[in-house]
Amino acid sequence: MKSLVLLFRTSPTSIILVTLCGLLSGASSAGLIALINQALASQFSVGPRVALGFAGLAVLTLLLRFGTQALINRLNGDALFEMRMKLCRQIVATPLRRLEEHGIPSVMAVLTEDLFVIGAALGVLPRFLSNIAIALSCFVYLAWLSWPMLLGLLGIIALSAVGFRLLSRGASLDLQRQREHQGTLYRQLRGLTEGIKELKLHHDRRAAFLTEEVESTAWRVRTLQIRIGDVFAVTGSLGMLLSFAFLGTLIFVLPGLGWVETPALVGYCIAALYLQQPLQAVMEALPILSRGDISLMKIQELGLTLSSSITAAKENPEARPLIRDSFQTVELAGVTHTYYREQSDGHFIVGPIHLRLHPGELVFLVGGNGSGKTTLAKLLTGLYQPEEGQILMDGQPVTAATQESYRQLFSAVFADFYLFERLLGLVGEQTTSQVQSYLSLLQLSRKVRMESGVLSTTELSQGQRKRLALLTAYLEDRPIYLFDEWAADQDPAFKDVFYTKLLPELKRKGKAVIVISHDDKYFHVADRILRLDAGQLVPSAELPLAVKERAS
Numbered sequence: 001m002k003s004l005v006l007l008f009r010t011s012p013t014s015i016i017l018v019t020l021c022g023l024l025s026g027a028s029s030a031g032l033i034a035l036i037n038q039a040l041a042s043q044f045s046v047g048p049r050v051a052l053g054f055a056g057l058a059v060l061t062l063l064l065r066f067g068t069q070a071l072i073n074r075l076n077g078d079a080l081f082e083m084r085m086k087l088c089r090q091i092v093a094t095p096l097r098r099l100e101e102h103g104i105p106s107v108m109a110v111l112t113e114d115l116f117v118i119g120a121a122l123g124v125l126p127r128f129l130s131n132i133a134i135a136l137s138c139f140v141y142l143a144w145l146s147w148p149m150l151l152g153l154l155g156i157i158a159l160s161a162v163g164f165r166l167l168s169r170g171a172s173l174d175l176q177r178q179r180e181h182q183g184t185l186y187r188q189l190r191g192l193t194e195g196i197k198e199l200k201l202h203h204d205r206r207a208a209f210l211t212e213e214v215e216s217t218a219w220r221v222r223t224l225q226i227r228i229g230d231v232f233a234v235t236g237s238l239g240m241l242l243s244f245a246f247l248g249t250l251i252f253v254l255p256g257l258g259w260v261e262t263p264a265l266v267g268y269c270i271a272a273l274y275l276q277q278p279l280q281a282v283m284e285a286l287p288i289l290s291r292g293d294i295s296l297m298k299i300q301e302l303g304l305t306l307s308s309s310i311t312a313a314k315e316n317p318e319a320r321p322l323i324r325d326s327f328q329t330v331e332l333a334g335v336t337h338t339y340y341r342e343q344s345d346g347h348f349i350v351g352p353i354h355l356r357l358h359p360g361e362l363v364f365l366v367g368g369n370g371s372g373k374t375t376l377a378k379l380l381t382g383l384y385q386p387e388e389g390q391i392l393m394d395g396q397p398v399t400a401a402t403q404e405s406y407r408q409l410f411s412a413v414f415a416d417f418y419l420f421e422r423l424l425g426l427v428g429e430q431t432t433s434q435v436q437s438y439l440s441l442l443q444l445s446r447k448v449r450m451e452s453g454v455l456s457t458t459e460l461s462q463g464q465r466k467r468l469a470l471l472t473a474y475l476e477d478r479p480i481y482l483f484d485e486w487a488a489d490q491d492p493a494f495k496d497v498f499y500t501k502l503l504p505e506l507k508r509k510g511k512a513v514i515v516i517s518h519d520d521k522y523f524h525v526a527d528r529i530l531r532l533d534a535g536q537l538v539p540s541a542e543l544p545l546a547v548k549e550r551a552s
């Protein structure tokens with residue numbers, strides 16, 4: 001019952017209140033049953049006091065039910081909100097490499113599917129607890145009527161629990177399998193949306209994708225879903241069957257034996273009928289809670305947790321890192337990064353890299369496809385932690401405590417950049433006028449406007465979107481700029497503007513600029529060229545000469 005522990009840790013007071021309301025509601029229901037029993041025993045010749053008591057208890061029961069439900073609604077709303085925010089904050093704080101290893105579809109599955117399932121589990125949990133509390137209150141009344149019969153009833157409930165456990169063991173395994181297949185389905189559905197052009201253009205690929213991938217996985221999910229549903233339908237009916245057996249024994253067997261007085265029997269019959277609904281609700285909640293536990297496991301697999309209180313995870317505004325507008329040197333001293341390949345024994349190592357950057361220099365990072373340029377860029381910008389070696393900022397090693405501050409030195413446009421529609425975290429007083437002049441500089445002023453911090457459109461060509469990403473980098477105004485194949489999508493005229501005007505302009509402003517590029521036509525604008533080959537920096541002394549020869 002991980003969901004129960006989670007909910008209790010999130011809002012212990014509300015959970016205690018819900019359980020107390022459940023107990024009170026159960027007690028008032030037991031009082032109602034006692035009054036009905038009294039009326040039946042006296043063949044309906046009860047006085048107005050009993051009638052008033054009945055009305056009072058009925059109102060109290062209704063109020064308690066409403067109160068419990070209102071409390072549950074708030075508890076669920078708060079718990080889901082807190083979980084969602086906590087997960088988002090944790091994902092942002094998770095090392096990039098770990099997220100890449102799990103893959104974006106797994107993260108999306110957690111944020112959508114698993115959160116939804118956990119939300120449903122948390123949704124039934126308070127009612128589950130209050131129904132147990134109602135049942136417990138009724139048991140107290142039943143014990144007062146006849147404790148040997150209560151023992152019999154508890155025996156039947158224990159028998160149902162054992163039956164449920166045995167029957168649902170296989171279903172629990174199926175639930176885990178179903179979640180695994182759903183993860184696969186998520187990955188495949190990503191292919192459906194992101195690969196839609198490729199699917200539309202090739203009939204056989206589309207047919208193979210739909211039947212061999214999506215359909216076969218969706219079918220497995222469907223089969224397991226039906227099997228799990230059937231098992232839980234049986235367990236639900238088992239509870240009802242045992243309840244009917246109990247009622248049958250009460251009505252048709254026990255009176256003949258003469259062991260129990262009639263008023264006690266009548267009280268038990270009413271209570272058994274009344275208890276059917278809360279006990280049924282408890283049985284129905286169990287599969288939902290099992291699903292919730294599996295989703296919680298999935299969240300833990302990503303190295304995330306929902307267990308501590310949200311207040312602890314809330315970002316402390318004072319924790320904003322130190323943002324520096326200048327630096328003296330940034331040095332990579334023997335840093336390495338290794339990609340392990342699961343399918344084979346081989347792995348790819350970038351480094352050890354020795355590299356020093358100064359303000360006002362324009363450095364080109366070049367090399368063949370897969371030589372490690374982007375990986376080195378991620379190491380340099382602090383997005384990947386070095387496995388060996390260290391990064392020094394102004395001669396001081398970058399530690400876990402200063403890493404966030406170190407990252408704020410950089411403005412980067414990676415090849416797989418993301419463009420936010422709002423200029424998040426950038427809107428200041430001068431921003432609007434700056435945006436206007438940058439839009440003109442980037443030849444976008446006719447296409448895009450900025451209105452209250454929101455770009456009028458991001459539905460542009462890839463090259464234009466990259467210009468908007470560059471605009472964001474300009475607004476960030478950080479001491480170090482990094483562009484990963486930025487010019488690859490630009491037309492020749494703007495490519496020229498980028499290499500011969502924009503980059504030298506940044507350099508003149510004292511920015512250190514690292515440009516990952518395959519455009520050897522422009523290598524001559526660089527102060528320094530770093531070439532990577534199979535993850536290793538080729539001694540740079542040979543390169544400037546070759547470049548100068550080509551440029552001359």
Ligand SMILES: Nc1ncnc2c1ncn2[C@@H]1O[C@H](COP(=O)(O)OP(=O)(O)OP(=O)(O)O)[C@@H](O)[C@H]1O
Pocket residue numbers: 100339340348367368369370371372373374375376
């Ligand atoms: N997410 C990843 N998981 C595992 N291995 C990876 C991953 N990304 C890159 N690699 C490995 O690292 C090598 C270097 O990749 P990287 O993206 O740094 O190269 P690059 O020089 O930027 O290439 P390109 O010019 O094609 O963009 C690749 O050949 C690949 O083997």
